Amino acid sequence: MHPGNILVQVAQSKSSRKRLFKSKPHVIFIDLGTTVELSKSDKSNFKAVAVRDGRTAAECTLRLSKQHKCPDPKAFIEQVEEAFAFWGTPEGDLVHPAERMQQLLEKVRRHRVNVCTFMVTTLVLEGWLRKLDPG
Template identity: 65%
Template sequence: MLLVDNFIHADMHPGNILVRVAKSKLSPIGLFKSRPHVIFLDVGLTTELSKMERENLLKFFKAVALQDGRSAAESTLRLSRRQNCPDPISFTEEVEKSFEFWRSTEGERVSTADRIQKLLEHVRFHRVNLDGNVCAVMVTTLVLEGWQRKLDPEYDVMHTLQTLLFKKDDWAESMSRAIEGVVAP
């Protein structure tokens, strides 16, 4: 939704999401089934990201996927047009320490949601500014990761994130050019 459509529904809970499955007859050879459609309700809390916000957020998610604390901290500091963090060096050092722990045997057991929550605690403590659109993405990410854990505790969200982000570069660039070509004046 974010990477392909640049659409963020910031009020994701079970009451706002429906799945519609068409009841259609299968073709004679049984190969063509209809695909389910996700329907979002109450879209009063939605947003889109600017090109710069998307690029910075993508760099942040890549740093998280690579478990690169320094890059994650530096990307976080770029997630606001007006950054007023009084001590970016201390912020970066604390984020790096968190990532070092998460790479340890004990730290590997920490869920993705708990990691993001810890990062947001660093953000709050160091008074790092995050633009509202970016906050909407972070909150939505936390909610979705929580759902994912309840629906399938064995699912590895970090592996999926790595797959999406590192196979997406060429695709994202060509998709971006195609979209700009369609909507260009």
Template identity: 70%
Template structure:
């Protein structure tokens, strides 16, 4: 699978993944709504509220037992149910990320991908390196 993302899409997607890593439902929902040039979600407020409730649960001790990939699957189900548009290229990157995470889970079920994601996204030098790598791989 290949995709070409605009600079704006790369920023939105990176901020979306940061919000997921922080378990920040409001920002994740808002960034999701920005992942399409033409958003046709009939009720963005309801979508945001539902995503915030989900992220609030995932941040509890009971919710911590839910694997991050399952959280992403639930988020994508909310996207479908609320008719949130996500541009094809962005969706390709998201689905590819989930596929890779699934392979990683089969290869090493004890590996904590969320901890690694948090480390990579929030260390300034790693974030710059990751942004540089993404821009190099996806440059128009």
């Protein structure tokens, strides 16, 4: 996924010209190889990662991973939540996005969670964040 695969659609009406968004904009992801409409669960996962809600992101990930063999889901959730909380601090913000991904992949591997959606979501949103707000 890259910026060329992402569109924002806003319904136009005469009254909506006065405000930036009269209705909710729709984010559209385009990929010629795959087309899918995100479920409510998928949308929750995207939102959780975007707002750095580690607990919800980890819970959504476990739900998405129907075949996970995570022996201690509670520990996985707590560790992901702690990581997201740390990354929201000034010290954590110094951690390079690639290092964050490596840390998350290690948690997923250690806890035997069999899902890539979580990692891809995190990577895409981290990239957007750096493009939109480099500081």
